[in-house]
Amino acid sequence: MNAAAPGVLWEVAGRWCLLSDTHVGAALAVPRHAAQSDVDLHxxxxxxxxxPRLRATTLAGLLRHALAGRTGDPGRVGELFGAAEEDGAVPRAxxxxxxxxxxxxxxxxxxxxRTGTRVDPAAGTVRPGLLWQWEVLPxxxxxxxxxxxxxxxxxxEARLLTLLALAAExxxxxxxxxxxxxxxxxxxxxxxxxAARxxxxxxEHDWFAHHGVSWSERWSAAEEALSDAPADLARALGRELRAAGRTGTAAHVAARTAAPDRRRRAELRLTLAVAEREDPLSGPPGGLRPGLLSVGDTPAGDRxxxxxxAHRSRPVVDDPDKGVVRIAPVLGDAALxxxxxxxxxxxxxxAAPDPGAPGPRLRDWFAHWWGADTPARSAVPxxxxxxxxxxxxxxxxxxxTATRMTVDALFGDAVDGRLxxxxLQCGGTAEAVFDIEDPDDAVRGLCALVVRDLATVPFDTLGAGSGVGHGRVSAVRAELVSYGEGPPHRVDLVAAVFSPGGPDAAxxxxxxxxxPPLLSGGAGEPGDGTRPGEGGGV
Structure with missing residues (x-):
């Protein structure tokens, strides 16, 4: 047997745990195996x-997308995932x-x-007709x-393993x-x-270990190896490389995957309380008055x-390693x-000079960050x-548990059959994280203004019952963390509101x-802002 020609094969297995509801859609509107039902999205x-499955093509696409985001280099992505024939280049498998x-x-x-909805941001209510049912994995x-x-x-070997480890990150x-x-x-x-092998x-032994077994035997062996495997693929690869005597390759993979992530991004981290401040100007030490929240859902179990x-509850994973799941109330997804x-x-x-008719550049900038269903320049959302x-x-x-009724506006008594x-959820706090891709200073400033409203007077509400005082949430902690410009840059947005002379406010x-240049229609494009904190001060 020729020892050089066949090359090396790595068998890699991973255990992925879903942390929230997930819908991986079918290629057909109604799969061949599915019976007719009221479900719109299967x-x-x-x-x-x-x-239910995650197709191999979908899995490869996810890893390819992750590697592209990590490296920003289409050429390196093509080394691992192949490339089509473009500009006379030879296609690569x-x-x-x-x-x-x-x-x-x-x-x-x-x-x-689940019942999916599209919420109108302007009104906070479900848009007419935009309600559907879809299957989700819990x-x-x-x-x-x-x-x-x-x-x-x-x-x-070293180059391909490094790219695979970066994709897995x-x-x-x-x-x-x-x-x-x-x-x-x-x-x-x-x-x-x-786990990796x-x-x-x-x-000869390795050749038969791969080609001399069935697919089910191969998958079972890989799954057994996952029982005590690390959470980091680079560690699993390094362990196998050192066992094969390739310590130099193991060191190379470890060094390259440990390099800092240079992607420009930001995280808006919020702690939201289902409550209102008793004194909105007193700052974080001020007391909170618990409120009521109703993000509607069908009652479950004995209710x-x-x-x-009933207020919405969802499965929550307490321990992804062991798959420990419980049912807990949530703030809502589209509503938040x-x-x-x-x-x-x-x-x-x-803040715009003409509040009644914001300019096209301002609308375009806002759609760039928050999305748009009907963009001005394209038919694609x-x-x-x-x-x-x-x-x-x-x-x-x-x-x-609360009982409500409809009161006749003319006579002031209860309407028959309207009980x-x-x-309802009363009080409690929730941690929310918003990820921002390639942020500029303008969107960072807008996030700070959003936190100012949530930390003082929660004028806007979440969920149902806003007319009777439900749905008020207050930001008790807020931090904006920017990455990609050296060490993470952290700004406490609540401190910026209540301590105007501090470094966070600066x-x-x-x-x-x-x-202001954006509001007045000045020059510039989304994403061309300065580095975080640049130009600070009073």
Whole structure:
């Protein structure tokens, strides 16, 4: 057997755990295996078994997207995932192969059918006709992914393994998310375990270890290796390389993957309380008065026959490594995103020279960051570059039951048949993170103004019942962290509101200097702002 020609094959397995509801759509509107139903959007499933799946092509696309974001170099992406024939270049096949991954639902759980809505940011209500039902995989669902990396020559091994490890780093956090409506917190995923095996196909034993087994045996062996595997693929690769005597390659992969991430991005981290400040000008030490919140959902369990509507609860993963899942109340996804977008739009509209008719450049700038359904220059909707990372979970507080009725405006008495019972969330706090791609100082300043409203007087509301005082949320902590310009740059936005003479307020004033030229229609394009904190001071 020729020991040089076959090259090296890496078998890689990963365990991915979903942290929020996820919809990976089907290629067909109604899959061949699915019965007719009221569901508008179905999950992608294996046509033979009906199991929900993550297709190999989707999996490879996710990893490719993660690597492109990490490196910013199409040439390096093409080395791992291949490239088409362009400008006379020779097409290149992908060095990475992937298999379909099938969903493993949490114990006792099944595929859920949710009601999706499109919330009008201007009104805070559901847009007429934009309501649908879709299948989702609940939080706690696990995918075991199987990859194979073919290394044609020893000189290529370090480079290809580094690219694969960088792609795997994007699974989780601010990186890759699965499926649809990811900007509203859906599709959050984390890679909890990675295992790798190096096979020299020029060696007889390794050749039969790969080609002499069935697919099911290969997958079972890889899954067994995941039980005590690390969460970092670079560590798993390094362990195998050192066992094969390739310590230099292991050191190279470790050094390259440990390099700092230079992507320009920002995180708006909020702690939101279902409450109002008793004295909005007293600052963070001031007391909070708990409020009521209703993001409507169908009652579940023993509450199904007791109440008409209930505040929304969702599965929450407490321990992704072990798949520990519980049911907890949440702030809502589309509702929270629409609340922040509505405050941002109102702030810009009120500050514009002509509040009744903001200029086309201002509208275009806002659509660049917050997305638009009907953009002015294209027939394709524009995605948001401000994205909710996960659906925020409410901690603390209590669920209370309230009865409401419709009162006749003419006679002042109750209308027959208009009596409702609701389960409402009273009090509690939630942590929310908004990711911002390639931010400029203008969008940083707008985020600071949004926090100012949430930290003082929550004029806008979230969910139902705003006319009777429900839906007030207050920012008790807020921090904007900018990455990509050296060490992370942190600004406390609540301190900037209540301590105007401090360094945080000085940084915010520097950002706000980018807004007047934008409001007056001056020069510039989205994303061309200065570095964070530049131009700060009174």
């Amino acid at each position: 999950l992608d499933r294996d046509p033979r078994t009906g199991e 992908s060095a990475l192969e992937a298999d379909d991954a099938f969903a493993r639902l949490p114990e006792g759980a099944g595929v859920a059918v 939080a706690g669902t696990v995918f075991v992914v199987h990859l194979r990396l073919r290394v044609p020559a020893p000189a290529d 994007g699974i989780g956090g601010a990186g890759v998310r699965l499926g649809g409506r990811t900007g509203r917190g859906h599709g959050a995923v984390r890679a909890t375990h990675w 190096r096979l020299d196909l020029g060696d 199904l026959g007791e109440v008409d509507r 995103f629409a609340l922040v977008k509505r405050i941002a739009a109102r702030t810009l509209r009120d 524009r995605p948001s570059r401000v994205r909710l990372r996960e659906v925020p979970v409410i901690a603390g507080g209590a669920m209370v 409702f019972t609701d389960d 940084a915010v004033r520097g950002w706000l200097r980018s807004l």
